[in-house]
Amino acid sequence: MTDFPSMATGRDGRFLNRTEMLGAAALALLVFVLLPLALDPFRLNLFGKYLTYAFVAVGLVLCWGAGGILSLGQGIFFGLGGYALAMFLKLEASTPEATAIQSTPGIPDFMDWNQITALPGWWQPFHSLTFTIIAVVAVPVIFAFIIGTAMFRRRVGGVYFSIITQAIAAILTILIIGQQGYTGGVNGITDLRTLNGWDIRTDEAKTVLYFVNGALLFGCLALAQFVRRSKLGRILIAMRDREDRVRFSGYDVASFKIFVFCLGAAFAAIGGAMFTLQVGFMSPSFVGIVPSIEMVIFCAVGGRNSILGAVWGTLLVNWAKTTFSEGFPELWQFGMGALFIAVVLVFPDGLAGLWKQHVEPLFARLKPRPSAPQPAE
Amino acid sequence: MFADYSWGELLSIFAMQGFAGLILFSVFVLMALGLAIIFGQMGVINMAHGEFMILGAYVTYLVSRLFETYMPALFGIYFFIAMALAFVVAGALGMVVEWTLIRRLYKRPLDTLLATWGLSLILQQLFRSVFGPREVGVTIPQWMMGSLPLTDTIEVPINGLFVMVLAMSISAAIYVLMFRSRWGLQVRAVVANRTMADAVGINTERTDRLTFGIGCGVAGVAGAAFTMIGSTGPTSGQLYIVDTFLVVVFGGAGSLIGTIASAFSISQAQSILEFFLSGSMAKVLTLLAVVGILMVRPQGLFALKLRK
Amino acid sequence: MSDSKDAFILTVEDLTVSFDGFKAVNGLNFYVEPNECRVIIGPNGAGKTTVLDLICGRTKATGGSVQFKGQELLKMREDQIVHAGVGRKFQNPSVYEDLTVFENLEISYPRGYSVFGALAFRRDQAVRDRIAEIAEIIFLQNHLQEKAAYLSHGQKQWLEIGMLLIQDPELLMLDEPVAGMSVAERVKTAELLNRIIADRSVIVIEHDMKFVEDIATRVTVLHQGKLLAEGSMAHVQADPKVIEVYLGH
Ligand SMILES: Nc1ncnc2c1ncn2[C@@H]1O[C@H](COP(=O)(O)OP(=O)(O)O)[C@@H](O)[C@H]1O
Ligand SMILES: [Mg+2]
Numbered sequence: 001m002t003d004f005p006s007m008a009t010g011r012d013g014r015f016l017n018r019t020e021m022l023g024a025a026a027l028a029l030l031v032f033v034l035l036p037l038a039l040d041p042f043r044l045n046l047f048g049k050y051l052t053y054a055f056v057a058v059g060l061v062l063c064w065g066a067g068g069i070l071s072l073g074q075g076i077f078f079g080l081g082g083y084a085l086a087m088f089l090k091l092e093a094s095t096p097e098a099t100a101i102q103s104t105p106g107i108p109d110f111m112d113w114n115q116i117t118a119l120p121g122w123w124q125p126f127h128s129l130t131f132t133i134i135a136v137v138a139v140p141v142i143f144a145f146i147i148g149t150a151m152f153r154r155r156v157g158g159v160y161f162s163i164i165t166q167a168i169a170a171i172l173t174i175l176i177i178g179q180q181g182y183t184g185g186v187n188g189i190t191d192l193r194t195l196n197g198w199d200i201r202t203d204e205a206k207t208v209l210y211f212v213n214g215a216l217l218f219g220c221l222a223l224a225q226f227v228r229r230s231k232l233g234r235i236l237i238a239m240r241d242r243e244d245r246v247r248f249s250g251y252d253v254a255s256f257k258i259f260v261f262c263l264g265a266a267f268a269a270i271g272g273a274m275f276t277l278q279v280g281f282m283s284p285s286f287v288g289i290v291p292s293i294e295m296v297i298f299c300a301v302g303g304r305n306s307i308l309g310a311v312w313g314t315l316l317v318n319w320a321k322t323t324f325s326e327g328f329p330e331l332w333q334f335g336m337g338a339l340f341i342a343v344v345l346v347f348p349d350g351l352a353g354l355w356k357q358h359v360e361p362l363f364a365r366l367k368p369r370p371s372a373p374q375p376a377e
Numbered sequence: 378m379f380a381d382y383s384w385g386e387l388l389s390i391f392a393m394q395g396f397a398g399l400i401l402f403s404v405f406v407l408m409a410l411g412l413a414i415i416f417g418q419m420g421v422i423n424m425a426h427g428e429f430m431i432l433g434a435y436v437t438y439l440v441s442r443l444f445e446t447y448m449p450a451l452f453g454i455y456f457f458i459a460m461a462l463a464f465v466v467a468g469a470l471g472m473v474v475e476w477t478l479i480r481r482l483y484k485r486p487l488d489t490l491l492a493t494w495g496l497s498l499i500l501q502q503l504f505r506s507v508f509g510p511r512e513v514g515v516t517i518p519q520w521m522m523g524s525l526p527l528t529d530t531i532e533v534p535i536n537g538l539f540v541m542v543l544a545m546s547i548s549a550a551i552y553v554l555m556f557r558s559r560w561g562l563q564v565r566a567v568v569a570n571r572t573m574a575d576a577v578g579i580n581t582e583r584t585d586r587l588t589f590g591i592g593c594g595v596a597g598v599a600g601a602a603f604t605m606i607g608s609t610g611p612t613s614g615q616l617y618i619v620d621t622f623l624v625v626v627f628g629g630a631g632s633l634i635g636t637i638a639s640a641f642s643i644s645q646a647q648s649i650l651e652f653f654l655s656g657s658m659a660k661v662l663t664l665l666a667v668v669g670i671l672m673v674r675p676q677g678l679f680a681l682k683l684r685k
Numbered sequence: 686m687s688d689s690k691d692a693f694i695l696t697v698e699d700l701t702v703s704f705d706g707f708k709a710v711n712g713l714n715f716y717v718e719p720n721e722c723r724v725i726i727g728p729n730g731a732g733k734t735t736v737l738d739l740i741c742g743r744t745k746a747t748g749g750s751v752q753f754k755g756q757e758l759l760k761m762r763e764d765q766i767v768h769a770g771v772g773r774k775f776q777n778p779s780v781y782e783d784l785t786v787f788e789n790l791e792i793s794y795p796r797g798y799s800v801f802g803a804l805a806f807r808r809d810q811a812v813r814d815r816i817a818e819i820a821e822i823i824f825l826q827n828h829l830q831e832k833a834a835y836l837s838h839g840q841k842q843w844l845e846i847g848m849l850l851i852q853d854p855e856l857l858m859l860d861e862p863v864a865g866m867s868v869a870e871r872v873k874t875a876e877l878l879n880r881i882i883a884d885r886s887v888i889v890i891e892h893d894m895k896f897v898e899d900i901a902t903r904v905t906v907l908h909q910g911k912l913l914a915e916g917s918m919a920h921v922q923a924d925p926k927v928i929e930v931y932l933g934h
Contacts, residue, residue: 032616038607150672158423159486160675163622164668170619171664214419232803234788238781245779248741249793249848250767251803259800289619300491332503339496344488345481
């Protein structure tokens with residue numbers, strides 16, 4: 001039996017390589033220590049909001065970076081997750097006492113404003129927190145499953161898939177805005193107060209939610225890393241480059257695409273739900289074409305092939321957006337456009353690529369490894 | 378929703394709304410033609426296509442203001458000048474974009490989506506900086522206003538008729554160009570086999586640039602037509618990319634008749650539904666139907682059997 | 686007739702495909718026995734590649750039937766056909782360029798085909814041993830950690846053959862396996878092919894007559910999508926119709 005280059009076993013054995021470990025540790029330090037120490041509750045909450053987009057970006061790394069499936073409709077799943085939780089919170093906030101001044105007390109205020117006199121049937125189950133938590137993930141995943149099955153089983157992919165997902169995001173937004181009696185319309189579902197009696201508007205609650213959000217994000221990062229390190233991760237890459245060949249290696253390509261699309265949807269949905277909790281409302285402006293494609297740019301700036309990069313990219317772009325769009329809204333719009341172009345033309349591997357190219361060699365030079373054990377050939 | 382109306386009324390409503398939808402139909406046809414030509418030749422979706430349309434609309438607006446201020450006597454014909462100018466301006470910008478951006482992204486269609494989206498953001502902001510955030514509208518010349526009474530309940534708007542005739546002539550012109558001109562021959566050669574076309578001495582780069590330019594130019598003309606149904610704002614074009622792409626795919630990419638048929642059915646469905654429902658629900662239902670059909674029949678209505 | 690069918694591993698009957706009216710394969714019949722090495726020859730555009738495409742599910746047939754060990758392949762998806770035991774090598778080397786040789790072979794290892802199977806797949810000793818074994822057969826034992834993109838054209842061809850071998854298919858289909866190879870690579874490949882065709886049924890498309898004579902049990906000649914002649918190499922070479930097609934009118 002031939003001996004193997006130790007790399008073959010090493011690659012499989014370790015969950016994270018050195019750089020990834022370093023990156024993960026740095027990110028954890030930033031999210032769990034530095035930001036909470038450095039920022040006031042308001043700013044921390046803002047960063048918590050950014051981190052909810054990172055869920056989407058991480059899902060996109062798997063779908064787009066690895067699998068080559070570019071969804072321009074991730075806002076659909078972010079929104080569905082966020083709306084599911086918002087419905088629960090809204091019902092909790094709409095007790096008959098709190099809404100006594102309405103013509104129909106006990107239903108959400110926007111329904112009352114739209115002359116609706118009874119809670120619609122499909123709102124009823126959202127009285128239950130358990131149901132809601134399941135729905136937050138299940139509804140978007142089922143939706144993704146339907147879209148994915150319809151498209152991938154018929155071998156629709158590439159730009160077709162991208163634009164169809166974008167069209168669905170557009171349809172959903174128009175629908176939500178148009179049906180304001182049931183959805184809160186363009187303002188969304190606002191004025192959310194408590195989660196099972198716990199006031200989510202206080203500074204302490206927001207800080208707690210920030211940490212919960214961070215923990216969930218790291219959970220998703222670990223899951224994403226697990227998927228990418230598995231054989232499934234390599235199949236995704238193989239599929240991106242040579243879909244045809246993967247079929248003749250014996251795999252049902254559609255089922256892999258559906259899986260990764262659903263996984264991305266689940267991540268996005270969790271992000272959406274955490275958004276609702278931390279920001280206190282959900283509205284169609286986080287569902288449609290524009291937010292969906294912006295989420296792609298967060299991922300691209302971080303590096304479409306890097307799970308950690310996606311988080312860094314999300315934080316950076318959003319921080320820049322908040323900083324610049326306050327002072328120079330016009331410039332920001334130009335900057336955003338330029339970013340889309342630059343990220344495909346100039347640095348297609350994003351921050352992660354730049355890091356690999358420019359920073360890692362520096363480290364290597366600074367610290368000549370004490371005759372690192374080279375894999376035996 | 379139909380139950381409240383008699384058959385006769387329904388017929389009139391359908392006819393009226395149908396004629397009212399003619400301009401939307403024309404805009405769709407022109408936009409879709411431009412998008413389809415580019416997509417067909419280069420496999421590229423230009424996400425800024427809506428902005429090229431709006432550029433044409435702004436050009437039309439400028440020309441109309443110019444005529445209003447300096448040549449009120451000739452105001453009746455401003456639209457023709459505007460249309461030609463819209464084609465030239467949008468086409469020229471298109472060629473510049475192809476040269477600086479698109480040709481570097483050849484064979485990376487998903488990246489092209491993102492880059493052209495970035496371009497659309499930049500164009501939107503440019504429009505906003507130059508023309509302001511408020512929407513602008515044109516004055517429609519006297520002779521285009523009013524309508525021809527067909528029966529006592531059905532009237533045909535003249536501008537709709539005019540714009541439709543225009544759209545049809547441009548489609549016909551493109552058809553002729555595609556199948557009779559040297560450019561058309563080259564485009565078809567490149568579509569059939571790019572490497573081979575290159576090898577037999579066709580300047581594929583120049584063909585690409587010209588194609589992109591013509592596609593964008595036609596979008597500009599669509600913008601001129603667009604001024605007849607809506608006012609023009611910096612972001613008015615954004616939603617049209619989705620509609621337009623659906624028109625192209627629904628018709629079956631690569632089929633001119635298919636594109637026209639699908640533009641017709643989508644615009645008519647939307648226009649007729651608008652009478653019975655709110656505008657937004659009409660749009661939702663129409664798009665949903667199209668997406669639904671595409672999921673069952675992704676090759677569209679009139680697809681050719683193409684070799685992979 | 687139907688009794689003797691059981692003796693065949695592959696039965697192709699009335700196979701037809703039409704692309705917008707153009708019949709690339711037209712009413713084709715042929716039968717492959719277990720452990721036979723069948724070579725398909727024919728001028729360019731005769732429809733040879735298309736026949737393989739039809740058998741492995743890449744192109745959908747317009748009519749006819751393809752039975753593999755009694756299963757109708759025309760009704761099955763590509764991956765199901767692979768699981769049934771049919772392997773296919775493409776005319777142009779088709780490997781996963783972004784993955785290493787090891788990973789290329791690992792993906793082809795016949796286990797963990799479902800989504801969750803792939804998630805749970807472990808790179809255990811059995812997998813490593815098998816990959817080592819195959820790598821040696823295809824002369825790539827020293828390239829396991831190299832990205833497939835950096836292999837030479839011939840090495841890619843071998844890798845693709847290896848990816849088939851690791852699945853141990855009962856029917857192996859090879860489309861011009863030595864095309865574009867250097868002389869040295871050709872010799873090695875011939876040796877490789879002779880080794881792997883020993884205990885399975887093989888369909889090979891090849892132009893190199895010397896090579897064909899070496900390996901073929903029987904030869905099928907295609908012309909314009911139709912069967913022109915069939916039999917031993919000597920028999921086929923003597924057939925006036927074949928001579929006419931190859932030498933022109
Ligand atoms: N999917 C397809 N669509 C249209 N024509 C095709 C398709 N596949 C093959 N053909 C045509 O069928 C004929 C046979 O091709 P092929 O099987 O590749 O020939 P060979 O391998 O014998 O050289 C060729 O004329 C080719 O153009
Ligand atoms: Mg061939």
